[in-house]
Amino acid sequence: MNPQSESAETYPPANGASINYWEDIELGQPKESTQTFSLTAQSIKEFALVWDPFGPHIDEAAAARSPIGELFAAGVHLLSILIRLSHTVPHEESASIAARGWDEVRFHRPAVAGDILRTRVTQLERREDRRPERGLMVARFELLNQRDEVVVSLLNNVVMLRRPVANG
Numbered sequence: 252m253n254p255q256s257e258s259a260e261t262y263p264p265a266n267g268a269s270i271n272y273w274e275d276i277e278l279g280q281p282k283e284s285t286q287t288f289s290l291t292a293q294s295i296k297e298f299a300l301v302w303d304p305f306g307p308h309i310d311e312a313a314a315a316r317s318p319i320g321e322l323f324a325a326g327v328h329l330l331s332i333l334i335r336l337s338h339t340v341p342h343e344e345s346a347s348i349a350a351r352g353w354d355e356v357r358f359h360r361p362a363v364a365g366d367i368l369r370t371r372v373t374q375l376e377r378r379e380d381r382r383p384e385r386g387l388m389v390a391r392f393e394l395l396n397q398r399d400e401v402v403v404s405l406l407n408n409v410v411m412l413r414r415p416v417a418n419g
Contacts, residue, residue: 271345273386273411276374284336284370290324292364298328323361329368329403330356333394336370346412351387354406360396367397375406386413 292311299308303325306313314322324332362368371393378387388411394403 269344271343272414273346273377273388274414275343276345276377276388276411278374278376281371281373282340282342283372284339285341286336286339286369288332288336288368290332290362290364290366290368292322295322295324295328295364298331299325303327319361319363321363323363326358326403329358329362329394330405332368333370333392333403333405336368336394337372337392340370340372347388348385348410348412351408351410354408356403356405358403359401362394362396362402366402368402369395371395372407380410384413384415386411 296309299305305325307317307319307323308314308325308328311322314320317323373391373393374388375391376389378389380386388409390407390409392405392407393401396402
């Protein structure tokens with residue numbers, strides 16, 4: 252299945268797998284990524300050189316003079332890791348349509364070379380949508396380090412299909 256070509260009209264999937272609709276998603280149960288990301292000085296520098304060439308992200312001497320005192324990852328780098336790892340969180344096939352946006356994006360602490368990062372996702376609430384066949388699912392996404400400290404958090408808002416009403 253190619254997620255980029257998936258549309259609302261293709262649900263349920265052609266392979267016969269069951270689908271979790273907006274009403275089916277279990278709230279309040281945190282789930283963690285099955286993969287981790289080991290942050291290295293090289294990965295911090297390579298990302299920052301292209302996307303955020305701020306001195307303390309690309310140069311150890313500049314980083315040593317910063318309040319952090321060592322090389323640390325750019326926030327946009329950490330967001331990229333968070334989202335990549337979120338795709339390894341165990342979940343059932345769902346009737347997700349599209350992301351509506353992020354709220355409350357927070358950078359709680361720096362991530363530095365040697366940190367081992369993972370993602371935790373907790374479905375928090377369902378919200379009605381203006382279209383009756385859709386609903387909004389709000390989930391907390393957290394990037395954690397090896398000490399179980401939250402590095403980055405955000406609320407992810409996803410538009411989902413609601414369970415079809417049987418014609419009858």
